[in-house]
Amino acid sequence: MKPIFIDGYSSHRRMLVALLLSGVFIYCDHKLASFEVARGYLQSLVSPLQYIASTPKQIMDYASDNLVSRKQLMLDNQRLQMNELMLYEKLLELDILKQENDRLRKLLASPLRNPLKKMVAEILAVDSDPYSHQIVINRGINDGIYEGQPVIDETGVVGQILHVGANNSRVLLITDITHAIPLRVHRNGVRLIASGTGSFNQMEVNHIAHSTDIRVGDLLVTSGLGGKFPEGYPVAMVSYISENPNKEFARIRVQPIVEMNRLRYLLLLWPHQTPLVESQYDKPLPSNQQTRQVADES
Amino acid sequence: MKAKHNNSVILFTLVISLILTIMPLPIGVDAFRPNWALLVVAYWSIALPNRVNVLFAWMIGFIIDVLLGSVLGINAFATALVVYVSANNYQKIRNFSLWQQSFIIGLLVALYHLIIFWLQRFIFDVDFSISYLKPVLTSAIIWPVVFLLLRKIRRQFKVH
Numbered sequence: 001m002k003p004i005f006i007d008g009y010s011s012h013r014r015m016l017v018a019l020l021l022s023g024v025f026i027y028c029d030h031k032l033a034s035f036e037v038a039r040g041y042l043q044s045l046v047s048p049l050q051y052i053a054s055t056p057k058q059i060m061d062y063a064s065d066n067l068v069s070r071k072q073l074m075l076d077n078q079r080l081q082m083n084e085l086m087l088y089e090k091l092l093e094l095d096i097l098k099q100e101n102d103r104l105r106k107l108l109a110s111p112l113r114n115p116l117k118k119m120v121a122e123i124l125a126v127d128s129d130p131y132s133h134q135i136v137i138n139r140g141i142n143d144g145i146y147e148g149q150p151v152i153d154e155t156g157v158v159g160q161i162l163h164v165g166a167n168n169s170r171v172l173l174i175t176d177i178t179h180a181i182p183l184r185v186h187r188n189g190v191r192l193i194a195s196g197t198g199s200f201n202q203m204e205v206n207h208i209a210h211s212t213d214i215r216v217g218d219l220l221v222t223s224g225l226g227g228k229f230p231e232g233y234p235v236a237m238v239s240y241i242s243e244n245p246n247k248e249f250a251r252i253r254v255q256p257i258v259e260m261n262r263l264r265y266l267l268l269l270w271p272h273q274t275p276l277v278e279s280q281y282d283k284p285l286p287s288n289q290q291t292r293q294v295a296d297e298s
Numbered sequence: 299m300k301a302k303h304n305n306s307v308i309l310f311t312l313v314i315s316l317i318l319t320i321m322p323l324p325i326g327v328d329a330f331r332p333n334w335a336l337l338v339v340a341y342w343s344i345a346l347p348n349r350v351n352v353l354f355a356w357m358i359g360f361i362i363d364v365l366l367g368s369v370l371g372i373n374a375f376a377t378a379l380v381v382y383v384s385a386n387n388y389q390k391i392r393n394f395s396l397w398q399q400s401f402i403i404g405l406l407v408a409l410y411h412l413i414i415f416w417l418q419r420f421i422f423d424v425d426f427s428i429s430y431l432k433p434v435l436t437s438a439i440i441w442p443v444v445f446l447l448l449r450k451i452r453r454q455f456k457v458h
Contacts, residue, residue, distance in 0.1 A: 011351070011352060011382065011385060011386055014351055014352035014353050014382075015352050015378065015379070015382045017352075017353060018352050018353060018355075018356040018374070018375065018378035018379075018382075019375065019378075021356065021371070021374070022356070022371040022372070022374050022375035022378070023371070024371075025360075025370040025371030025374070026369055026370065026371040026372065026375075026417070026421070028370075029369050029370040029371065030369055030421055039364075039370070042364045042370075043364065045364070046361065046364050046365050049313070049316055049317055049320070049365060050320060050365070052317055053317045053320045053321045053322070054322065056321070057322050125322035126320040126321075126322060126365070127319070127320045127321065127322060127323070127328065127331070127366070128366050128367050129366040129367055129368035130329070130430065131368065131414075131415075131418045131422070131424055132367065132368065132422075134367045136367075162367070163367070170367050177422055177423075177424060178422060198424065198425075261325055
């Protein structure tokens with residue numbers, strides 16, 4: 001039977017329950033870090049919807065990849081061959097430099113730079129909350145992804161992993177308003193922290209004195225100090241510095257190098273994947289036999 | 299035979315609307331995406347207020363939260379509140395003409411976006427931009443289409 005009038009009381013009560021539930025979830029999700037596990041399960045649960053939603057775009061991409069003219073292909077091929085030649089030449093040079101660098105580092109007893117473990121990921125073309133800058137990628141716990149993992153692309157740092165599901169995960173971009181990243185100026189090594197502003201092409205640097213040596217056009221690279229991002233990857237370019245001496249600190253705007261709204265393929269890094277090899281070099285020169293043994297064992 | 303419930307039809311339309319909610323769009327058009335899931339939930343709450351209630355809407359909002367990666371509970375609360383208003387006034391809304399309904403739905407969607415903005419501001423200290431209200435316009439414009447389509451589906455499959 002269909003009631004003519006809805007019981008108003010139960011509707012109010014349901015609204016009250018909804019309000020309480022929302023309050024609890026907002027508090028737990030925002031304040032309690034342990035909630036991440038539940039978030040991971042939920043993320044895996046909705047992954048079928050995300051894969052379905054990204055299918056039309058993938059079909060379109062596939063079609064446009066297949067429907068290219070022969071002339072276009074030949075042009076592309078020629079351009080890529082030229083590119084390869086140039087890159088190969090650079091690679092030879094890089095090899096020699098790397099050997100030399102390793103030798104010098106050994107002489108100085110400083111840690112060698114180990115090649116990092118990397119993995120390519122593709123963006124699932126799904127939309128996200130307009131209030132935050134996130135993207136979804138097609139790798140998850142099954143591929144060994146962990147929370148807080150650095151994500152880069154071929155030009156620079158993109159962000160870090162926020163939530164991990166079984167086969168998909170969310171990446172928080174460095175331009176998100178809740179994200180900040182430790183950097184240094186490539187030219188002179190001045191350390192600073194850039195935080196996102198919620199705009200794709202702008203980040204800001206706070207608490208820098210007017211006298212600091214920073215110029216418009218300086219390249220900022222990761223300093224590796226936070227322990228999350230490996231050192232030396234390019235992040236942003238200084239685009240604006242205010243000269244107002246009445247303010248306590250200089251207002252500095254920087255522009256991310258990566259074009260955040262044109263991402264497609266990403267690289268995931270494992271900066272701590274080879275800690276055993278590195279730990280031998282991390283220790284200062286062993287002063288007695290005992291520490292030497294410990295160093296050998298570890 | 300007694301009236302069938304056909305819950306699966308309601309769920310199917312909701313799944314489609316959720317997929318439309320996260321479907322990628324070109325960057326310029328993206329900001330104007332109508333709130334498909336909200337429109338569909340609002341329709342069912344007006345058509346069948348005893349079946350699609352506030353808590354059901356809360357769950358749909360919760361799924362939207364997970365899909366969009368926002369703080370859990372924000373979209374859930376806003377969706378629940380919109381359905382609370384629409385389900386309590388379903389008799390009035392049903393008697394309005396289509397364009398009057400569009401206007402009401404526009405107001406409800408505006409309420410939805412403002413609630414989300416207030417909650418986000420409470421948590422993250424975001425600034426207001428008028429572009430957050432762009433979906434209100436498209437949602438109100440698209441409402442007659444959604445309404446007629448869902449009414450056809452409802453009559454076709456005899457969902458009571």
